Amino acid sequence: MAKIGIYVGTVYGNALLVAEEAEPLLTAQGHQVTVYEEPRFSDWSSDGSQVALIVTSTTGQGDLPAGLQPLYQAIQDRLGHQPALRYGVIALGDSSYEHFCGAGRRFDALLQEQGATRIDRLLTVDAIDTPVPEEVTSPWVEAWGKQL
Numbered sequence: 001m002a003k004i005g006i007y008v009g010t011v012y013g014n015a016l017l018v019a020e021e022a023e024p025l026l027t028a029q030g031h032q033v034t035v036y037e038e039p040r041f042s043d044w045s046s047d048g049s050q051v052a053l054i055v056t057s058t059t060g061q062g063d064l065p066a067g068l069q070p071l072y073q074a075i076q077d078r079l080g081h082q083p084a085l086r087y088g089v090i091a092l093g094d095s096s097y098e099h100f101c102g103a104g105r106r107f108d109a110l111l112q113e114q115g116a117t118r119i120d121r122l123l124t125v126d127a128i129d130t131p132v133p134e135e136v137t138s139p140w141v142e143a144w145g146k147q148l
Contacts, residue, residue, distance in 0.1 A: 001030035002051045002086075002148040007039040009056035009068025009103060014133055015092055019055045021134045022090075022141040029145045038067045041074035051119070051148055052087040053141075054107045058094075062102020076110055085116035088144050090137055094127045101125075120144050 004026055010016045019035050026033045031051075036043045044052070059065050064072050089111075091104020101124040108122050123140045125133045 001032070003032045004034070004051045004053055004148075005039075005043065006033060006035045006053045006055060007044070007068065007071060008035065008037050009054070009065040010037075011057050011059050011065050014127075015055045015057045015065075015090075018090060018092070018133050018137045019053075021138055022053065022055070025138060025141050026145045029142075031145060031148065039071045041071055041078065044071060044075060045079075050084075050086065052085060052111075053090070053144075054087065054104065055090045055092075055137075056103045056107060057092040058097075058099065058101055058103040062097075062099025062106065064103040064106065068103070068107075072107060072110065075114075079114060081115050082111065083115040083117075085111065085114075086119050086148065087111055087116050088119050089122045090140070091122060091124045092127065092133055093124065096128060119147050 006019045008019045089108045091101035093101035
């Protein structure tokens with residue numbers, strides 16, 4: 001099975017709750033999982049994960065939460081090509097804002113530019129329609145984990 005790093009960007013805690021719900025689901029499938037609540041570049045580059053799951057909310061004008069921004073910037077600045085990386089993105093947002101799920105979309109675009117392979121679709125979760133994001137994210141995580 002896969003070694004998975006879950007990298008969290010949260011503002012009010014919802015993304016962290018989604019990540020904490022995802023961890024046992026993936027572990028039950030036989031994966032080795034580590035959740036990084038305040039991920040650093042050293043976590044990304046040294047944990048040896050074969051697979052990354054980005055779980056992020058969006059803030060401001062489609063911006064990454066402060067806790068995830070340094071990791072994003074370091075990946076952008078220090079890594080050019082990651083063809084061996086497989087990943088998934090869960091983006092939390094509110095569709096009443098212009099840049100709905102912008103942080104997750106930005107992270108996905110960066111990893112695509114670097115040649116990484118996204119497993120399944122980018123999952124966007126609208127807080128207006130889904131006040132409890134785990135209702136949508138947990139089934140997606142189970143299906144995603146089976147594809148690894």
